[in-house]
Amino acid sequence: MTPVLQARDVSMVFGGLAALKNVSLDLDEGKIVGLIGPNGAGKTTFFNCLTGLYTPTTGQVLLKGDPLPGDPAAVTDAGVARTFQNIRLFPSMTVLENVLLGRHVRMKQGPLSSLFHGPAFRRGEAAARDRARELLAFVGLGKVEDELSRNLPYGDQRRLEIARALATDPAVLLLDEPTAGMNPQETEAARQLIFRIRDTGVSVVVIEHDTKFIFTLCDRVSVLVQGELLVEGTPDEVRGDPRVVEAYLGKPPEEVEAELQAVQEGEQS
Numbered sequence: 001m002t003p004v005l006q007a008r009d010v011s012m013v014f015g016g017l018a019a020l021k022n023v024s025l026d027l028d029e030g031k032i033v034g035l036i037g038p039n040g041a042g043k044t045t046f047f048n049c050l051t052g053l054y055t056p057t058t059g060q061v062l063l064k065g066d067p068l069p070g071d072p073a074a075v076t077d078a079g080v081a082r083t084f085q086n087i088r089l090f091p092s093m094t095v096l097e098n099v100l101l102g103r104h105v106r107m108k109q110g111p112l113s114s115l116f117h118g119p120a121f122r123r124g125e126a127a128a129r130d131r132a133r134e135l136l137a138f139v140g141l142g143k144v145e146d147e148l149s150r151n152l153p154y155g156d157q158r159r160l161e162i163a164r165a166l167a168t169d170p171a172v173l174l175l176d177e178p179t180a181g182m183n184p185q186e187t188e189a190a191r192q193l194i195f196r197i198r199d200t201g202v203s204v205v206v207i208e209h210d211t212k213f214i215f216t217l218c219d220r221v222s223v224l225v226q227g228e229l230l231v232e233g234t235p236d237e238v239r240g241d242p243r244v245v246e247a248y249l250g251k252p253p254e255e256v257e258a259e260l261q262a263v264q265e266g267e268q269s
């Protein structure tokens with residue numbers, strides 16, 4: 001099976017700095033892949049290469065086997081959506097309007113149709129609103145569609161960003177630190193939301209610092225350190241790898257094991 005998204009030996013050089021060195025990644029359809037690594041490891045840069053924001057210095061990105069289109073709008077159109085490490089909403093627009101912005105990417109209305117506001121335009125608008133409301137309900141924001149997005153609590157703003165990304169009907173969703181700044185309850189809700197997104201057929205890559213979150217969410221995990229792929233494997237393989245424990249987790253394996261044990265016991269109860 002061809003991976004839905006594939007990076008092959010992607011390198012990205014800024015001036016003299018190699019932010020990524022020959023990084024490869026396969027995202028199979030219906031899977032959740034985690035990307036972890038210390039600050040400055042190149043995780044966000046890698047997402048920028050997967051979304052057409054950056055053109056890799058060398059290497060290739062393939063979407064369903066074809067080269068990724070050259071600019072971010074075309075990449076969105078081709079089915080890759082993302083959220084940002086720093087929330088990028090329109091603060092003075094309502095929650096619903098923010099999702100509609102994502103939705104309009106998918107609407108095939110010509111400029112004349114919007115000029116004359118004909119029946120096709122109105123039908124399109126109504127359908128877009130229905131879909132946006134459906135997505136807000138899906139992420140748990142159904143009751144606040146008329147709030148200005150800046151008035152939402154932080155965790156809800158993150159969920160709104162996800163709803164807006166989903167409004168483009170992506171095949172692939174890239175989440176850059178979706179739980180940053182969340183409390184444990186919000187983090188757990190985010191984990192369940194990502195599972196539900198996966199269950200709708202969307203394939204997901206998620207960047208996070210929280211290793212417990214990643215190891216209990218993902219099918220496979222890649223570890224980036226200083227722009228290089230240190231280890232790739234299942235959560236069990238990665239968390240047991242002495243290189244990961246030393247380079248990234250920075251604590252003895254027993255301690256990491258004990259933490260994960262606690263999470264798993266919590267899940268079973």
Ligand SMILES: Nc1ncnc2c1ncn2[C@@H]1O[C@H](COP(=O)(O)OP(=O)(O)O)[C@@H](O)[C@H]1O
Binds near residue numbers: 017037040042045
């Ligand atoms: N546009 C850019 N110009 C120059 N350097 C950049 C640019 N984007 C990222 N970098 C550098 O690339 C490295 C990786 O950054 P980043 O991808 O943001 O790491 P991470 O997301 O893993 O914390 C850092 O040293 C950062 O300063």
Ligand SMILES: [Mg+2]
Binds near residue numbers: 044
């Ligand atoms: Mg980052």
